[in-house]
Amino acid sequence: MNDALFGTPPVEIAPGAVHLPGWLSEEQQIVLVERCREWARGGMRHHTMPRGGRMSVGMTALGLYWRPYAYERVLPDGSPVPPFPEELGDLAVRAVEVAYGAPPAPEAAPYDVALINFYDAGAHMGMHRDRDEVAREPVVSLSLGDTCVFRFGNTETRTRPHTDVELRSGDLFVFGGPSRLAYHGVPRTRSGTAPPALGLVGRLNITLRASGLPAAPSAP
Ligand SMILES: O=C(O)CCC(=O)C(=O)O
Numbered sequence: 001m002n003d004a005l006f007g008t009p010p011v012e013i014a015p016g017a018v019h020l021p022g023w024l025s026e027e028q029q030i031v032l033v034e035r036c037r038e039w040a041r042g043g044m045r046h047h048t049m050p051r052g053g054r055m056s057v058g059m060t061a062l063g064l065y066w067r068p069y070a071y072e073r074v075l076p077d078g079s080p081v082p083p084f085p086e087e088l089g090d091l092a093v094r095a096v097e098v099a100y101g102a103p104p105a106p107e108a109a110p111y112d113v114a115l116i117n118f119y120d121a122g123a124h125m126g127m128h129r130d131r132d133e134v135a136r137e138p139v140v141s142l143s144l145g146d147t148c149v150f151r152f153g154n155t156e157t158r159t160r161p162h163t164d165v166e167l168r169s170g171d172l173f174v175f176g177g178p179s180r181l182a183y184h185g186v187p188r189t190r191s192g193t194a195p196p197a198l199g200l201v202g203r204l205n206i207t208l209r210a211s212g213l214p215a216a217p218s219a220p
């Protein structure tokens with residue numbers, strides 16, 4: 001991954017919202033895509049929203065299961081949620097460090113959830129806030145595959161003012177502090193723009209989050 005010396009400098013989109021283009025090397029992207037395939041082997045879910053609409057984005061969760069709008073300790077069929085991999089916790093800490101110049105405080109809630117989103121050519125995500133976490137650590141977002149338009153708004157309304165950012169494969173976006181509860185969404189992806197080496201048709205997004213919920217009781 002690019003360090004501060006050689007990488008593209010961070011771009012502050014809003015206070016506490018930082019875009020780091022090209023943070024992941026192509027090799028790291030290939031590895032993460034491979035991991036996502038393993039993590040999503042149990043299938044990706046298209047959630048039904050409270051008003052009955054079906055999400056066009058397919059989702060898989062690690063650590064805790066997310067459904068609109070809560071975290072659960074088990075999957076809908078009662079089986080355990082796949083664990084949150086240590087490598088993603090390490091990645092989240094490094095991402096926060098490169099975005100803000102300092103790692104999370106030692107007393108901060110640990111990163112314990114990964115949500116993996118898959119966008120096929122027509123998929124999009126409406127404006128929303130990530131507010132089901134109890135902790136307020138920054139959300140760390142990694143993009144793989146097709147470029148998307150990421151709309152980053154404000155904390156008050158799902159409308160303007162907002163900034164549209166192109167997130168490309170390998171980009172890092174971190175939003176915390178005053179932007180932690182800002183509305184954001186993905187109005188569209190640009191089909192066919194994924195780096196060929198990834199062998200990915202579509203877009204994957206991984207968000208790493210600190211739930212702030214008590215750790216699951218360990219098995220007896
Ligand atoms: O796909 C993205 O870049 C954003 C995903 C997102 O906002 C979410 O999972 O809450």
Ligand SMILES: [Fe+2]
Binds near residue numbers: 128129130184
């Ligand atoms: Fe979100």
